[in-house]
Amino acid sequence: MASWVLSECGIRPLPQIFPRPRTGIIHNNPSKIRFLHSNKSVSDLKFPSSKVTSGFSRERNWGLKVSAPLKVAFVEGDERGERINGINGVGDKDESEFNPGAPPPFKLADIRAAIPKHCWVKDPWRSMSYVVRDVVVVFGLAAAAAYLNNWVVWPLYWAAQGTMFWALFVLGHDCGHGSFSKNPKLNSVVGHLLHSSILVPYHGWRISHRTHHQNHGHVENDESWHPLSEKIYRSLDNITKSLRFTVPFPMLAYPFYLWGRSPGKTGSHFDPNSDLFVPNERKDVITSTVCWTAMAALLVGLCFVMGPVQMLKLYGVPYWGFVMWLDLVTYLHHHGHEDKLPWYRGKEWSYLRGGLTTLDRDYGLINNIHHDIGTHVIHHLFPQIPHYHLVEATEAAKPVLGKYYREPKKSGPLPFHLIGSLIESLKQDHYVSDTGDVVYYQTDPQLKGSSKPK
Numbered sequence: 001m002a003s004w005v006l007s008e009c010g011i012r013p014l015p016q017i018f019p020r021p022r023t024g025i026i027h028n029n030p031s032k033i034r035f036l037h038s039n040k041s042v043s044d045l046k047f048p049s050s051k052v053t054s055g056f057s058r059e060r061n062w063g064l065k066v067s068a069p070l071k072v073a074f075v076e077g078d079e080r081g082e083r084i085n086g087i088n089g090v091g092d093k094d095e096s097e098f099n100p101g102a103p104p105p106f107k108l109a110d111i112r113a114a115i116p117k118h119c120w121v122k123d124p125w126r127s128m129s130y131v132v133r134d135v136v137v138v139f140g141l142a143a144a145a146a147y148l149n150n151w152v153v154w155p156l157y158w159a160a161q162g163t164m165f166w167a168l169f170v171l172g173h174d175c176g177h178g179s180f181s182k183n184p185k186l187n188s189v190v191g192h193l194l195h196s197s198i199l200v201p202y203h204g205w206r207i208s209h210r211t212h213h214q215n216h217g218h219v220e221n222d223e224s225w226h227p228l229s230e231k232i233y234r235s236l237d238n239i240t241k242s243l244r245f246t247v248p249f250p251m252l253a254y255p256f257y258l259w260g261r262s263p264g265k266t267g268s269h270f271d272p273n274s275d276l277f278v279p280n281e282r283k284d285v286i287t288s289t290v291c292w293t294a295m296a297a298l299l300v301g302l303c304f305v306m307g308p309v310q311m312l313k314l315y316g317v318p319y320w321g322f323v324m325w326l327d328l329v330t331y332l333h334h335h336g337h338e339d340k341l342p343w344y345r346g347k348e349w350s351y352l353r354g355g356l357t358t359l360d361r362d363y364g365l366i367n368n369i370h371h372d373i374g375t376h377v378i379h380h381l382f383p384q385i386p387h388y389h390l391v392e393a394t395e396a397a398k399p400v401l402g403k404y405y406r407e408p409k410k411s412g413p414l415p416f417h418l419i420g421s422l423i424e425s426l427k428q429d430h431y432v433s434d435t436g437d438v439v440y441y442q443t444d445p446q447l448k449g450s451s452k453p454k
Helices: 078-085 108-114 124-148 153-177 184-197 202-214 230-234 238-244 254-260 279-306 308-332 351-355 376-381 387-404 417-428
Strands: 033-035 072-074
Touching: 108 376, 108 387, 124 153, 124 184, 124 308, 153 184, 153 202, 153 308, 184 202, 184 279, 202 279, 254 308, 279 308, 308 417, 351 376, 376 387
Parallel strands: none
Antiparallel strands: 033 072
């Protein structure tokens, strides 16, 4: 039961028709996809080196593996989307008639063309300056807390340091996407140092996170915070259901997900033989596991030097603060909007439509501290854009996105308003139908504490 409580989701294993959904675009009817050729070549999108065969075998450059897929025009539905939602979703029709699940009247290439060219430039010196800034703050906070060592300071330290651990994760996340720099070796070295320091296996996470980006919004194939099917949901006992949808338990899931993935899916981010990985990725996974083990051993050694209680105060509590930040942010980027947003299956899913169901969030003063990761829609569509260009790229893309972009609710200095969004979503967003290619979350009225859907 505990594994259900601490998991991100509970989806049955992928059917054989999706044996390894990490090769990029997945479409049930390839004959209805055409690749666009224009003056902007496919190479403009800065993809990793990748070759796909009918057997799904690939040869890739290991250093840079997360990117947007090929530019794709979905022949079916474009005109239907225009009729339903008007041009760019802002036509003459009333707002009540806007259908977020309809195919948009624009393509990925249209959004890309609206983004200024300099937003795609990766500056390693600028990226490293953020690393230096964050590392200095982390050590400064630890030194100050250890020196003052009183119970007025410690809670403030835990909140601040947990947030800084989360900031380190976001920079390592940029390395995993290749948006940190053009140099794969630099990305890998910095990514390992940052993620290992907060007990995240860099390559293991990077590969599964690529799966999330390449399948975002897909009910079964998405890797992060995707819905429970009704069949799986009904199979849970009442205690598990209550805990699964009650704060703070879902916000403690991440370490357990790294070790055992989600129920219904097998594999560990630490095991090079896990079905998360293909054979030519095993060396990378071993490297990350060794780095993670070295950091764990260092922490154990420091416990002997400084004492376990002091290490708990300096590192253990901030680590769990980081975990809660990670789960909160990643959950709210895909859940909790005032209007129900669709999830897709089969021929209705596309990379673009899945990406348009993600949400931007405003975190107030935290926006700068965690490197604008709340600017999430453009990041999901174009993860190769560096974090320091995301705000500008989003502003440039808004006229194209129209109503498919949902303005985030403005935050005060601290984003306390998001706690209410989280709790309300957990009360309403319980499962999706086992059938249908465009589905929405449904609410179980028998679940204690659940509220009526909006």
